[in-house]
Structures are given as structure tokens and as C-alpha cells.
Amino acid sequence: EADIYQTPRYLVIGTGKKITLECSQTMGHDKMYWYQQDPGMELHLIHYSYGVNSTEKGDLSSESTVSRIRTEHFPLTLESARPSHTSQYLCASSGDSQEKLFFGSGTQLSVL
Amino acid sequence: GQSLEQPSEVTAVEGAIVQINCTYQTSGFYGLSWYQQHDGGAPTFLSYNALDGLEETGRFSSFLSRSDSYGYLLLQELQMKDSASYFCAIYTGGFKTIFGAGTRLFVKA
Numbered sequence: 001e002a003d004i005y006q007t008p009r010y011l012v013i014g015t016g017k018k019i020t021l022e023c024s025q026t027m028g029h030d031k032m033y034w035y036q037q038d039p040g041m042e043l044h045l046i047h048y049s050y051g052v053n054s055t056e057k058g059d060l061s062s063e064s065t066v067s068r069i070r071t072e073h074f075p076l077t078l079e080s081a082r083p084s085h086t087s088q089y090l091c092a093s094s095g096d097s098q099e100k101l102f103f104g105s106g107t108q109l110s111v112l
Numbered sequence: 113g114q115s116l117e118q119p120s121e122v123t124a125v126e127g128a129i130v131q132i133n134c135t136y137q138t139s140g141f142y143g144l145s146w147y148q149q150h151d152g153g154a155p156t157f158l159s160y161n162a163l164d165g166l167e168e169t170g171r172f173s174s175f176l177s178r179s180d181s182y183g184y185l186l187l188q189e190l191q192m193k194d195s196a197s198y199f200c201a202i203y204t205g206g207f208k209t210i211f212g213a214g215t216r217l218f219v220k221a
Binding site: 031033040041042043044045048050056058090098099100101102103104105106108 | 116120142143145147152153154155156157160162199203206207208209211212213214216
């Protein structure tokens with residue numbers, strides 16, 4: 001079944017640690033996105049990619065980085081996590097209809 | 113700039129009809145989307161309106177008036193499982209989808 005997967009679902013780590021949030025999709029979509037969402041708030045775009053080796057920063061400034069070496073894989077990395085990075089991170093993809101986003105279940109990150 | 117306004121909370125009873133409004137301001141506009149998100153879950157796409165008028169999908173309908181920069185989501189025959197947050201979002205082209213802050217819907221028995 002075509003889907004979009006994120007791991008881990010929950011992550012609690014200490015300040016200064018390096019982390020990578022994984023995102024994979026089996027829908028064959030070229031476009032992938034990372035959104036950040038705080039409780040009860042809107043989603044903010046932090047990164048997007050139009051395809052392999054294409055990555056751009058979104059509207060919300062983020063200290064995270066992303067890579068797109070394979071079409072199906074779009075990991076997000078924080079080199080040194082801080083408490084201000086505590087948030088939910090949602091990965092999404094879209095096909096030819098870019099207005100329709102498919103989301104993963106998200107990673108709830110807590111940095112202590 | 114770009115902004116969306118929607119109510120923060122709506123409460124309704126099971127079996128009733130509820131309307132969630134969304135007004136927006138944007139310099140570029142292709143269409144209005146609605147997403148549903150249950151607590152701890154992923155946002156799921158409900159509808160997209162590019163043209164004025166009403167689009168119906170089962171119990172859910174979505175309306176757009178481009179001249180009024182206004183849309184709404186209509187949920188009929190409410191069920192307990194409809195309790196969730198509902199986000200309106202404007203698609204402004206390319207990679208850009210701008211989300212509202214969401215409306216939390218509580219369905220009571």
C-alpha cells in the first residue's frame with residue numbers, strides 16, 4: 001500500500017545531541033516537504049524538495065538540514081538539538097497535484 | 113502578506129450540522145484546501161476548491177467565494193469520530209501551502 005512513513009514516532013533527547021528524523025514515501029512522489037507544528041498552532045514549512053538533489057528552505061527559519069539522495073527518502077537532521085527545537089515535525093509529499101499534500105504521522109521531538 | 117482566520121473552537125452535538133468558516137488574505141491564490149487532524153495524528157486531505165461554489169464529498173462539503181476571500185467546511189450528520197482539528201489552507205502555487213491555526217471541533221453525544 002502506498003504511504004508515507006516517519007520514524008521515530010516520539011523522541012526524547014538531551015541538549016547537544018545530533019538527531020535524524022526519517023521520512024520515506026512509497027507513492028512515487030517527486031515533491032516532499034517538512035513542516036513544523038506546535039500544539040494548537042498552524043503548520044509551518046521549513047524545507048521542501050522538488051526531486052533528487054533538490055532542497056530548499058521554507059518560510060520558517062530552521063537550524064535543521066535535509067537531504068534528498070533518493071526519491072523516496074527525505075531525512076531531516078539537527079546537528080545539535082536545543083530545547084527550542086521541541087515540536088512536532090511532519091513530513092509530506094505531493095504528486096502532480098501540488099495542492100494535495102499527503103502527511104506522515106509525524107515525529108514528536110522533545111529536547112531536554 | 114498572507115493570513116488565514118478560522119475559529120479556534122466549535123462545539124456541536126452528534127447528528128447535527130456544523131460549518132467552519134475561513135477567511136484569508138493573500139497576494140497569490142490558486143485554491144483553498146481543508147485538512148482534518150485527530151489528536152496525535154497526521155493531517156489528512158479533505159477537499160480542495162479552486163473555483164467558486166460548493167463541492168460535496170459524502171458528509172463533508174466545502175465552499176469557496178474568491179471575491180469574498182472566504183470559504184467554509186460543512187460537516188453533516190456529525191459523528192463522534194469527527195472530533196478533530198480542521199485546518200483551512202491556501203495554495204499559492206509551486207511549493208507554497210499556507211495553513212491556518214486550525215479549528216478544534218468537539219462533538220458531544
